[in-house]
Amino acid sequence: MTDYRAHGGEPGPPGPPAPDRSGSFDWDLGAGTVDMDEAGLRVFGLRAASFDGRPDTLVSRLEGPERTRLDRSVRDALAGEGSSYAVHFRVPLADGSVRWTHLQARILRDADGRALRLAGVVRDTTDEVGHSAFLVELEKRRRRQTGIVERTTRALARAVTTDDVTAALTGTDGLSRLGADGLAIGVVESGSLRLIALSGASVEAREGDRTHRLERSMPLADTVLSGRPLFSGSLSDLTARYPGLAAHTGRLPFRAAAYLPLVAQARTLGGLALFYRGRTAFTADERNLLLGLAAIVAQSLQRAILFDEERELATGLQATMLPRRIPAVPGGEIAVRYHSAWSGRQVGGDWYDVIPLPRDRVGIVVGDVQGHDTHAAAIMGQLRIALRAYAGEGHAPSTVLARASRFLAELDTERFATCTYAQLDLDSGTVRAVRAGHLEPLIRHTDGRVGMPKLRGGLPLGLASVFGQEEFPETRLDLVPGETLVLCTDGLVEQPGSDIGTGMAALAEAVSAGPPGAEALADHLSDRFREGWGAGDDVALLVLRRSPDPGTPRAPRIHQYVHQADPQGLSDARAAVRAALRDWGLPDSADDAELLTGELLGNVLLHTEGGAVLTLEVLPEPVRRVRLTVRDRSSAWPRRRTPGEAATSGRGLLLLDALALRWGVEPRGEGKAVWCEIGPAPGPSGTGRR
Missing domain, CATH: 3.30.450.40 (GAF domain)
Structure with missing residues (x-):
């Protein structure tokens, strides 16, 4: 073994070249003879006694290709107009070694430029070539x-x-x-x-x-x-x-x-x-x-x-500030994700929470405290607990944020926080949401479309109290069975050098293309955005899906929300009704159902202040009938009128009487539901409440 701990052996370059071995020659081109001294002959590996003065004898030791190359260089030099030439070549020796040789000659010409003689020197350059190769x-x-x-x-x-x-x-x-x-x-x-x-x-x-x-x-x-x-x-x-x-x-x-x-x-x-x-x-x-x-x-x-x-250290601190366990939510499924910024101790103040509320409701929140340090994380922990306490007392969403803003301002930290907080009743699908300087949520509909409802909002928490503007107006949303609500912090959608609207549009596209389940969709969004845009900032993500309600194979059911500001919503709802009845084997009821869908939804969109939830279902007993229900937030019931010949409205209830087996109106919490049934009559009479 060679152990170089104490010494080492690096081979050095070849020793200094030996003194030049060189000789001279005179080549008479006309006579075809070469006169070369003994030193020159030794370079070629010849003895003076055995040399006959012929050029062929001089190069007889050269290998074929090397000799051909040397002959060509001599001919080219003589045919040209130059007065000198030089060439390197290898000469094999009797002992099997090879000697590098350099020949340099002057060409003597007559008055017409014809070459007469070559006179010059030959040198043994083996050491020089070896040293050059080493270098x-x-x-x-x-x-x-x-x-x-x-x-x-x-x-x-x-x-x-x-x-x-x-x-x-x-x-x-x-x-x-x-x-x-x-x-x-x-x-x-x-x-x-x-x-x-x-x-x-x-x-x-x-x-x-x-x-x-x-x-x-x-x-x-x-x-x-x-x-x-x-x-x-x-x-x-x-x-x-x-x-x-x-x-x-x-x-x-x-x-x-x-x-x-x-x-x-x-x-x-x-x-x-x-x-x-x-x-x-x-x-x-x-x-x-x-x-x-x-x-x-x-x-x-x-x-x-x-x-x-x-x-x-940073992720451990962050983990202690976030909920240890997310409670199960009857009637829905929730998935949360948190990804830390890739920046050492620069832990952020992003958080999420799921809060059980009275009357089988649930509160969800996603927020972000200003800053990326342990101070931001500590403030986040205090603010999360305070907001959770205010929500658990049963206060309205606007009151919860107002009190949370006041709490943050009283901490005197000179920090502010943004958040979105929502209370959900998954039995009815009612969502009451408030926003404090935060991103708006996304809703994925049952057909894969993604909406971005406009939530009215207030100033960020803390700043709202400093400026005396603790108003956080609520926005009412409806989450039909199978729809998904997505809340996140800006770390998921902010791309350096790009408008945040571009990131939100990309998020909406990813939500639409993702799987329907809450856990699977959360994984899909994390994989899609974490590496590209979520590496420089913390990311908090909350996905809540209301459990789907497909009915049974014998009695299928669909739900669809129609937004009042969506001009295409009514047309999409009518098309969905026709497609569903065709798939369920009830095409004979499609025309009447599509017409009544347009009437019921049109009344809501024209005469109320919000959207409507359409439910189409099949009643299997005693005979299969189609039931349409349109639920809205207005407490005003429809009134029967007698329109004149020139009237453009007022015929909706007359149309219901003509096409439906029966119809009725029922109170539903803060609003009402208008329903009708289409199909074969169950008995001798088929009228309902009017």
Whole structure:
């Protein structure tokens, strides 16, 4: 084994060239003879006694291609107009070696420019060529070493976490950047050495043996303890020194290894082992290169370990501020997600909460405290608890936010917070929502369309109390069975350099394309936006879906909300009714049902202040009939009128009498429901409440 801890052996360049062996010659082109001195003949490997003065004899030792190249260069020089020429060629010698030879000659011409003689010198340049080749190879090696350092530094410059560091060294092109065939990295943890990265030739031997005691019986641990590198060009010698390697040597296809301590700021973090298949020695330059690479890796690893520790602290603090458990919600399903900003201790103030309320209602909130630090997280924890307490007392949503704003202002933190809070009654689908400077929610309808209802809002919490504007007007929404409400913070949709409206549009598209279930949709949105837009800011996401109500195969049912400001809503509802009846095998009722749908919805959209919920269902007993129900928020009941011939309205109830078997009006909480039934008559008479 060659241990370079104390010394090393880098081969140097060839020794200084021997004194030039050169001779002169005079070639008479007309006579075809060459007069060459003894020194020149020795360059060609000939003796003076055996040389007959012929040019062919002089180059008889040259190999065919080399001789052809030399002849061509002489002919080209003579045919040209130049007065000199030079050429390098190789001369094989009797002992099997090859001598590099340089010939330089002057061309003597007559008055017409015809070449008469060549006079010049030949030199043995073998040492010069060897020295030049060494310099070229040395330059290549130095460029290769510089490239290794540059590529490795560039890859590690982007590494933030420990996983990033190991991925840069073991991932695609990781080993090629280092010029090695195998790699192992170990870090010191609680008196042990834990392997955090294995790649290439080292994987098979060490897989499953990731943690062992920090003792001198193994070379990597010995290097970590001593703080000195170990370079070995013989695996057998290495095993003799460290018998513990014997269990692995049969599976390690390498011949040389470099064990390097990872030291940063006088602290040994661990060790780096590099393995090589074809190498048997390490030059001084190569050892210095590997020590420099180890220093780069150590610095990157130190930054990554510090970042991981800070992230663990920050995310742990954030986790204690968020709800430990989300309660089950009868009549619906809720999914929440939280993703921390990728910025060390810069934990944010984003939060979510689900609050059980009296009368089987539920409150949901998503908010964001200004700032990205532990102070913001602490304020968020206090504000979340206060808002939860105000909501649990049964206050209206507007009152809950007003009191939460006052609470935040009284903390005197000079921070504000935005949030959206909603109370839901999942039995009826009624949603009462308020907004304090926050993003508006999205609603995914049962047919996959996504709406962005306009919630009236107030100032952010805290600022509203400072400016004496603690008014948070409520907005009433209706969530029909199967529809989904999505709340989030701006970290999910904010894209640097782009308007937030672009992000909201992309979110709406992703909600529409996602799966229907709350958990699946939350995962879909997290995967879609977390890497691209959610990395620079915290993200809180809450997805609530009202349980679908498809009825049964014998008595199917659909629900659809028609917004008053949607000009296409009425047409879509009529088309949905016709398509559903066709799918249910009741096409004969489609015309009447579509006409009555238009009448009932039209009355609501024209004569009330809000939208309407349409329910289409099949009543299976005693015969299959179609039932239409339109629910609105108005307490005014329809009145029968007798329109004149020129009247353009007032015929709706007459049309109901004519087409429906029976119809009626029922009070529904804050509003009413108008219903009618279409189909075969159940008995001798078929009228209902009028």
